[in-house]
Amino acid sequence: MQVKAPRLRALSDAELRLIxxxxxxxxxxxxxxxxxxxxxxxxxxxxxxxxDLPTALIRVIEDLRFVYAGGYYxxxxxxxxxxxxxPLAQRLSRLCGLGLRCILLDLYGAxxxxxxxxxxxxxxxxxxxxxxxxxxxxxxxIGWGIGRRVRLKTRVEVRVEPVKDLGWYLRRGG
Amino acid sequence: MAHWPSYLTLTDPDDVIFAERVTKxxxxxxERYGYLPYIVERYLELLGNEAEDxxxxxxxxxxxxxxxxxxxxxxxxxxxxLGEMGFAIAKVPFLPHGYEIAESPISPGATHExxxxxxxxxxxxxxxxxxxxxxxxxxxxxxMAAAPGGKASQxxxxxxxxxxxxxxxxxxxxxxxxxxNLQRLGFSNxxxxxxxxxxxxxxxxxxxxxxxxxxxxxxxIRKDPSRKRKTTLxxxxxxxxxxxxxxxxxxxxxxxxxxxxxxxxxxxVEEGEYVVHKSLTGLDDxxxxxxxxFPFRRAFEEYRGLRFDDRVSACGRLFPHVHGTxxxxxxRLRRLG
Numbered sequence: 001m002q003v004k005a006p007r008l009r010a011l012s013d014a015e016l017r018l019i020x021x022x023x024x025x026x027x028x029x030x031x032x033x034x035x036x037x038x039x040x041x042x043x044x045x046x047x048x049x050x051x052d053l054p055t056a057l058i059r060v061i062e063d064l065r066f067v068y069a070g071g072y073y074x075x076x077x078x079x080x081x082x083x084x085x086x087p088l089a090q091r092l093s094r095l096c097g098l099g100l101r102c103i104l105l106d107l108y109g110a111x112x113x114x115x116x117x118x119x120x121x122x123x124x125x126x127x128x129x130x131x132x133x134x135x136x137x138x139x140x141x142i143g144w145g146i147g148r149r150v151r152l153k154t155r156v157e158v159r160v161e162p163v164k165d166l167g168w169y170l171r172r173g174g
Numbered sequence: 175m176a177h178w179p180s181y182l183t184l185t186d187p188d189d190v191i192f193a194e195r196v197t198k199x200x201x202x203x204x205e206r207y208g209y210l211p212y213i214v215e216r217y218l219e220l221l222g223n224e225a226e227d228x229x230x231x232x233x234x235x236x237x238x239x240x241x242x243x244x245x246x247x248x249x250x251x252x253x254x255x256l257g258e259m260g261f262a263i264a265k266v267p268f269l270p271h272g273y274e275i276a277e278s279p280i281s282p283g284a285t286h287e288x289x290x291x292x293x294x295x296x297x298x299x300x301x302x303x304x305x306x307x308x309x310x311x312x313x314x315x316x317x318m319a320a321a322p323g324g325k326a327s328q329x330x331x332x333x334x335x336x337x338x339x340x341x342x343x344x345x346x347x348x349x350x351x352x353x354x355n356l357q358r359l360g361f362s363n364x365x366x367x368x369x370x371x372x373x374x375x376x377x378x379x380x381x382x383x384x385x386x387x388x389x390x391x392x393x394x395i396r397k398d399p400s401r402k403r404k405t406t407l408x409x410x411x412x413x414x415x416x417x418x419x420x421x422x423x424x425x426x427x428x429x430x431x432x433x434x435x436x437x438x439x440x441x442x443v444e445e446g447e448y449v450v451h452k453s454l455t456g457l458d459d460x461x462x463x464x465x466x467x468f469p470f471r472r473a474f475e476e477y478r479g480l481r482f483d484d485r486v487s488a489c490g491r492l493f494p495h496v497h498g499t500x501x502x503x504x505x506r507l508r509r510l511g
Contacts, residue, residue: 006368008365051362052362053362054335054338054362054363056312056336056338056363057338057362057363057364057365059377060314060338060340060365060377060378061365061377062377063375063377064365064367064375064377065375066367066368066369066374067365067366067367067368068343068349068353068366068367068368069353069356069357069364069365069366070364070365070366071362071363071364071365072361072362073353073357085357086357087357087360090290090291090360110286114286114289136286140290141290142286142289142290166286166289166290166358167289169289169354169358170283170284170289
């Protein structure tokens with residue numbers, strides 16, 4: 001009996017459109033996200049991990065089965081949206097100031113963010129509303145966050161909610 | 175010296191190599207240092223007076239060593255950042271990217287620089303083995319037991335992410351760690367295959383195969399003292415069989431002219447010389463290349479009366495009491511084209 005095994009495949013047009021929508025929403029071109037996006041298809045899987053494959057790898061993966069990961073991980077696709085991954089924040093961060101939506105935190109803010117905690121007001125050096133790449137005071141990506149302005153009784157508070165942060169590498173245990 | 179029966183009268187050399195025989199001296203030292211006696215017996219048979227030096231060295235904890243990931247940051251910048259944070263680090267002379275961590279204000283695995291993938295924590299012997307593979311840009315490299323990804327990521331770092339790496343790992347938890355590490359360190363030219371390297375099919379014959387074989391871990395007693403008593407002689411025999419099968423598989427997969435680097439993090443001859451000896455039996459189209467990049471100890475040429483294949487003498491060993499590293503066996507084999 002043929003075993004159905006995880007494999008990498010090129011994205012469908014509908015899947016590519018989800019990546020295009022995401023790229024536009026953060027202010028970059030789709031090719032900045034991935035040049036050769038491929039999905040890891042796992043039988044029965046609820047979502048698809050998406051990897052950008054270097055050209056040399058495309059030649060290799062065709063006949064490979066039981067693939068667990070391959071290429072540069074850029075994020076995952078559900079039926080309705082693309083969810084960016086941590087390596088993509090690092091790949092895109094050089095575009096901060098060149099159209100990419102970015103949030104800059106000070107040292108204390110970055111520490112809180114890397115613990116998966118919300119960062120507010122004085123620790124947010126440069127703010128952007130919506131999903132954005134979050135960078136520390138060295139201009140280096142530390143994750144993805146959502147910027148929000150919240151109107152309180154006497155003031156407007158700026159908040160950065162972590163979506164994915166590099167501290168995940170520790171919290172997941174290695 | 176122990177006297178072992180002649181092989182001419184035996185049908186299976188394993189019965190001698192894996193025979194449990196313990197002298198009073200081995201028993202005494204095993205009790206003092208907390209080892210299974212057969213391990214100490216082997217040290218005495220192979221190393222003589224040096225055996226106790228090895229046992230003493232294994233009492234010293236391993237220092238933390240990091241491999242600077244110069245694919246993402248310059249090593250001088252990393253050293254400067256860690257210095258500002260209060261780390262005391264010193265370059266390891268024989269490791270181009272290695273730094274020993276003498277003092278650390280926080281866990282070296284919890285800094286922002288670690289999370290950003292600017293370094294990997296890797297024992298020095300393991301890092302040295304990574305250099306010996308000698309992978310070049312554009313080559314297809316197979317890592318048959320890749321998790322957690324120390325040497326796999328080193329292959330990609332040393333080739334600036336331009337070797338194509340097939341990283342194989344059968345265990346679910348370990349494959350997760352492998353992926354996490356390769357991603358954190360910023361690499362892209364790899365495929366992780368979850369499976370047993372004995373059965374995995376490869377798209378083309380690899381130029382290089384790295385087999386850092388699953389082992390008893392007897393070489394990392396400095397890091398994990400439980401290894402002194404963890405592996406029974408019966409377990410060791412099973413580990414040895416698997417290592418032989420894996421090395422034979424590696425030699426069957428590599429392209430003619432290609433290199434297989436066999437390594438085992440162990441001071442056991444049963445996981446080193448005897449594995450290579452058995453695996454090369456009947457294979458005339460494989461040569462062992464002497465390792466000249468580092469002053470390894472020469473591999474043992476015989477054990478318990480069994481003289482190993484001549485090619486085994488080109489292999490090398492790292493010892494804690496000689497090199498200050500973990501214990502390792504390394505052998506670089508080239509399939510003739």
